[in-house]
Amino acid sequence: MKDRDIVIADKLDAASQPRRLLFRYYKDRYAAMLLEDLLQPRLPIRTLREGRYGRLLDRPPIKALAAAKGDGWLHQNDLWRLWPSEIEIYVVTFATWGSEKSCERRWNQTSRPRRQLVLQLNFPHSHDVQYQRLILNAKNMPFNYRHHPVNQEGRNILAWARMDIDIHSGEALIEEVQNDWIRRMERHLANAVRGYGPFRKPEARENLKLYAETVMAPHVAIWSEAVLSAALHLLGQVFRTRRVWFHYFDTSCEIKNLRKKWKPPRSLYTDLPKRFCFELTDEPPEFILPAQPRCLRSRLERREGRFWRLDAEPPVIDQCL
Template sequence: MKKKDIKEIITCLGEERRLFYYHKDRYCFDLLRYAMAKNKHQTCKLNQLKQSQFGQFFTKKSVKEALSTYGQGKISQDQLACCWLEKPFIFVLTLDCWGNGDRGWDQTSRNQSNLVLQINFTGEHLDNYYSLIKPDKDDEGPFASDSHPINTKGRHTMAWVRLDFDLDTNEALIEEVQNDWLRDANRAYMRLKTRRKRNPNLKPSDVWYSINGDYEGLSRYVETILPPTNKFGLKHHWQQPYSLFEKNWALLKSTTTPMKREKK
């Protein structure tokens, strides 16, 4: 995307606080709603949704349980939006811009920029973070990567996503997904836990920067406070993500000659 288009999107959406309520497999219900909206259906028979491109979701236990009360009848977009089987986790969403048109440096498919979606912790989590980790006050903290497009306006980013949009077709490419915070918190804890086998007196600050809390605090934070977010299925996966809609974004029109992607 062109930087001016990204800035216009951010300006139009405003900077007010946006909450996102996450529960397991929420994306399934969101995409089923998308399929209905795409076909301009406020209500739809479940059999029709099973025949859509997202029909595979009906094999998931969570989807089966949520939709079991509807039998083979109709369901509305609003009803799909209310399919919550458990208490949701709440995050604050913010937007930003990444890249200055240098594909090699910015790691973008096109010599343009990306819209960044930042998934930030709420105040409830941060209360535990400050009391248990006791981070330095003059930097981003021990689990944030300031070389990545994280929020720097008072919020702490759990994970972020870089997106490129094709405004002509209303399609999006997920360029990159990172969860620095979860990864580094677990790394710090495992490093300390391993080294304490030889030296039981080691403190978190001996193996990781900006942690002024004690071993018990770090242990509780990683093993008790973070597990709900660790259960989201975030894991090490280095392959480039692919869209449900096949498109070679590296060959789309950009500011310079696009780079061809090697065939697999």
């Protein structure tokens, strides 16, 4: 094993040790988190609007904040005071995924043979209480899929982000943002309405419908932006990455050899990174190229693929203070 691979393995092992971290999130908090890293301590709102992060000013909490700023400046500490009365407190845990054997790369759906870090976003305690009350077979975890990187300590996992972190280059690739819980819950509900499946009985069916419409609705609305926000925060604060890549749908499916039903929802690899101000580029991440088949590698080197890229920009220091 090369020296830098040992460093990566050590960091992954350290990050994946059993820990319990809390991640507080409200709708559109990602916009405030991205802007917080840019403002030290303030910038003119007009300057922000004309830059690459201008779309963040259209998010409702930021839009309302900017409208109330009579002086035309957005301060970093303005964002710290944005917290609404209702937030979700998720529990973040970590795991590793994948193998260093080339023959297992396709099965693991990784862009190269490598152990990857998985950030798991687990439900808040308030959800788990209602889940246990409404779902009669809750202990069997009917909305989990054990062949995916679910929490091995019995926590109820909402979603996860899987990351290929290249310590040598200071870059990382978001391989996957996914959840099973919502998809399987919706499938069980559809089956119950048709009169079959484990929730077909009237009481179980009505409880599942109530669970989906009340308990799960807030999480359905924010899960993808919440887990990506947590992943970017980890990459920036712990691994100090200078560039984060995100797969583009079509190129990702080709690299991972995903066919038909194995393809993920397109919006997660188109709309989501765009919302976070990733830029679409034909430049590939250099660190995944050696693992690709010769033909595909040549095409990527000829800039025939697509990736999303987010560079860590140095904070803009306000010289007027």
